[in-house]
Amino acid sequence: MESKYGGYAGKILKIDLTNREISDYPFTDRERELYLGGKIMASKIILDNLKDDTVPLSSENIIVVSTGPFTNTGAPSSSRFNISSLSPLTGLIASSNCGGNFGIYLKKAGYDALIITGKSTEKIWIEINENEVSFNSADDLWGLDTEEVQEKLPEKTGKIVIGPAAENLVRYAGIFSQERAAGRAGLGSVMGFKNLKAVVAKGNIKTNVKNKDKTKELYKKWIYKLKDSYLTGEMLPKYGTAGILKLMQKKNVLATRNFQKGNFDDFEMISGEKLEEKYLIKNRGCVTCPIQCGRQVEIDGKKVKGPELETLGLLGANIENNDLKKIIDWNYQIDKLGMDTISLAGSIAFAMELNEKGLWDNGLEFGKTDNLSEIFNDIANRKGIGDDLANGVKFLSEKYGGKEFAIHSKGMELSAYEPRGSVGQGLGYAVSNRGGCHLGAGYVILFEALYMSMDPYSTVSKAELTMLNQDIMEVCSASGICLFTLQTMIPEKIIKNPDGMFAKITNNLMTKNVTAAVLRKVNKLNEDGLNVNLPNVPHIKALESLTGMKMDFGKFREIGERGYTLDRMINLRRGLKATDDTLPKRLTDVPQDITNKNSKVPIKELRDKYYSCRGLTKEGEVTEEKLKSLKMQEYCK
Numbered sequence: 001m002e003s004k005y006g007g008y009a010g011k012i013l014k015i016d017l018t019n020r021e022i023s024d025y026p027f028t029d030r031e032r033e034l035y036l037g038g039k040i041m042a043s044k045i046i047l048d049n050l051k052d053d054t055v056p057l058s059s060e061n062i063i064v065v066s067t068g069p070f071t072n073t074g075a076p077s078s079s080r081f082n083i084s085s086l087s088p089l090t091g092l093i094a095s096s097n098c099g100g101n102f103g104i105y106l107k108k109a110g111y112d113a114l115i116i117t118g119k120s121t122e123k124i125w126i127e128i129n130e131n132e133v134s135f136n137s138a139d140d141l142w143g144l145d146t147e148e149v150q151e152k153l154p155e156k157t158g159k160i161v162i163g164p165a166a167e168n169l170v171r172y173a174g175i176f177s178q179e180r181a182a183g184r185a186g187l188g189s190v191m192g193f194k195n196l197k198a199v200v201a202k203g204n205i206k207t208n209v210k211n212k213d214k215t216k217e218l219y220k221k222w223i224y225k226l227k228d229s230y231l232t233g234e235m236l237p238k239y240g241t242a243g244i245l246k247l248m249q250k251k252n253v254l255a256t257r258n259f260q261k262g263n264f265d266d267f268e269m270i271s272g273e274k275l276e277e278k279y280l281i282k283n284r285g286c287v288t289c290p291i292q293c294g295r296q297v298e299i300d301g302k303k304v305k306g307p308e309l310e311t312l313g314l315l316g317a318n319i320e321n322n323d324l325k326k327i328i329d330w331n332y333q334i335d336k337l338g339m340d341t342i343s344l345a346g347s348i349a350f351a352m353e354l355n356e357k358g359l360w361d362n363g364l365e366f367g368k369t370d371n372l373s374e375i376f377n378d379i380a381n382r383k384g385i386g387d388d389l390a391n392g393v394k395f396l397s398e399k400y401g402g403k404e405f406a407i408h409s410k411g412m413e414l415s416a417y418e419p420r421g422s423v424g425q426g427l428g429y430a431v432s433n434r435g436g437c438h439l440g441a442g443y444v445i446l447f448e449a450l451y452m453s454m455d456p457y458s459t460v461s462k463a464e465l466t467m468l469n470q471d472i473m474e475v476c477s478a479s480g481i482c483l484f485t486l487q488t489m490i491p492e493k494i495i496k497n498p499d500g501m502f503a504k505i506t507n508n509l510m511t512k513n514v515t516a517a518v519l520r521k522v523n524k525l526n527e528d529g530l531n532v533n534l535p536n537v538p539h540i541k542a543l544e545s546l547t548g549m550k551m552d553f554g555k556f557r558e559i560g561e562r563g564y565t566l567d568r569m570i571n572l573r574r575g576l577k578a579t580d581d582t583l584p585k586r587l588t589d590v591p592q593d594i595t596n597k598n599s600k601v602p603i604k605e606l607r608d609k610y611y612s613c614r615g616l617t618k619e620g621e622v623t624e625e626k627l628k629s630l631k632m633q634e635y636c637k
């Protein structure tokens with residue numbers, strides 16, 4: 001359905017694998033105004049098309065690959081695209097964002113999104129070339145790793161592929177594009193179950209841009225801002241995401257020994273600084289990105305992608321490993337096998353503790369790393385103990401026990417941040433729609449421990465801040481822009497001078513009731529609420545100029561809230577309860593520091609505040625009043 005707005009190809013392609021049929025999926029301009037694109041568009045399609053009892057690994061499940069309006073228009077950091085489906089790891093809605101080139105090529109082929117339904121009886125790969133779609137045998141590609149398969153597919157195309165782990169239905173297998181991954185939630189296994197090894201897209205269609213000159217000018221200023229800002233212009237390019245590992249250690253939030261504590265004696269050996277000093281060859285990153293936070297490193301004469309913060313933390317401190325070279329090797333191996341390093345590492349750490357406590361005799365031990373490479377292969381091929389490890393922490397805790405220290409939320413393993421040193425981050429992990437993900441959580445730890453120092457144990461403002469961040473991150477992602485670009489929002493004065501007067505006053509103010517009240521008001525802003533230009537959020541004016549849609553902060557935030565609400569509705573329909581918005585007892589009941597009784601996540605108090613702030617019922621349900629206020633009446637009964 002063609003669009004009057006700039007930034008859209010105007011078509012969504014639907015491919016039914018069962019009957020090998022293609023069709024256009026209708027999406028109106030009204031829906032674009034409300035749901036924008038990317039992950040929010042995908043959630044709407046899933047809510048409207050999936051039955052509530054659909055099993056993730058079934059032909060009824062669908063995969064939606066979607067782009068945002070900024071994709072293929074030259075905006076900074078705009079090559080990110082989204083993949084959504086029901087997750088085999090959590091059984092709930094999941095989306096995973098990827099920085100490879102597929103999104104740009106899908107848009108060049110003339111589509112804003114791709115919907116894959118059904119299941120192929122044969123192993124196949126698909127090529128999309130503008131209006132033509134071909135189904136090709138993948139017999140000779142099956143079994144190849146994510147690097148090999150991309151080499152075999154046609155050049156000068158955008159690709160998404162899976163590796164052996166997804167073919168073997170590992171519950172945290174990802175989907176890969178170039179060397180980037182839509183890693184989380186096991187969406188690769190949904191492709192594997194459908195016998196779909198890869199999708200390739202190409203074309204020459206240009207995306208329409210409204211207000212061309214003005215948009216170009218705004219993009220130019222935006223790029224300048226990203227390069228000029230300390231975080232996006234200095235820290236991320238120099239050390240990548242790993243640059244915050246030392247800060248995590250300092251603030252006691254570096255998950256160590258299966259989240260038994262928040263600091264690791266050998267942290268310097270696995271830090272971003274050490275990676276830069278010993279292995280970095282050059283920066284890498286997604287196309288169209290001026291930040292280039294990715295790393296290219298060299299080991300044993302081979303140039304490979306360097307590990308990111310989560311991998312360093314979880315395959316380092318959390319399993320008590322201080323061997324950086326091993327982490328680099330493993331990272332490359334796990335990527336080729338096609339798995340999510342976060343869930344895999346979380347499963348290994350939990351299995352180590354199960355073994356230590358005599359609950360599962362599996363041979364895995366904290367600090368013992370000589371057998372791990374073999375175990376990773378076994379997981380991808382579901383051999384030996386790898387077969388159980390391939391199902392993730394929640395499954396392991398149901399089979400072997402240890403639920404109180406099974407570090408997951410809703411079935412998804414937590415990222416590398418120990419939330420007892422950052423209780424707002426703990427709340428976010430618990431209420432995130434896709435489970436234990438730092439980004440879906442709202443990333444409040446940035447304010448509690450990393451770039452600012454608001455009281456990490458106070459519950460004041462945490463619910464409000466979590467909601468605000470979640471909504472802004474939802475809409476940023478849906479627009480097609482990398483979330484790291486939002487880091488220009490944090491005042492540099494505070495980051496560069498954390499002990500200065502301005503930082504102290506701001507940190508103090510953040511946990512005052514008056515601030516919580518102001519944040520609540522901001523969270524209620526809708527399209528008529530704040531019609532001002534925020535120079536630190538250049539996304540908003542650029543989006544208005546690109547699309548021609550009226551856009552202001554209130555409207556922008558409200559689109560994000562719709563995204564959160566859609567995902568919440570899908571999960572509620574699939575049986576989610578308030579008691580699922582939680583964390584394991586280790587994090588909620590056991591203080592991280594025995595001298596500080598507040599160093600644990602007071603989940604009940606925080607969750608109640610959060611539901612109230614979001615306008616949900618006490619049971620966490622979405623009300624008709626909320627749907628009406630968000631103009632989502634079509635979902636009222």
Ligand code: SF4
Pocket residue numbers: 077078079080099284285286289290291292293294482483484485
């Ligand atoms: S900041 Fe990093 S992850 Fe984001 S678009 Fe740039 S290179 Fe990709």
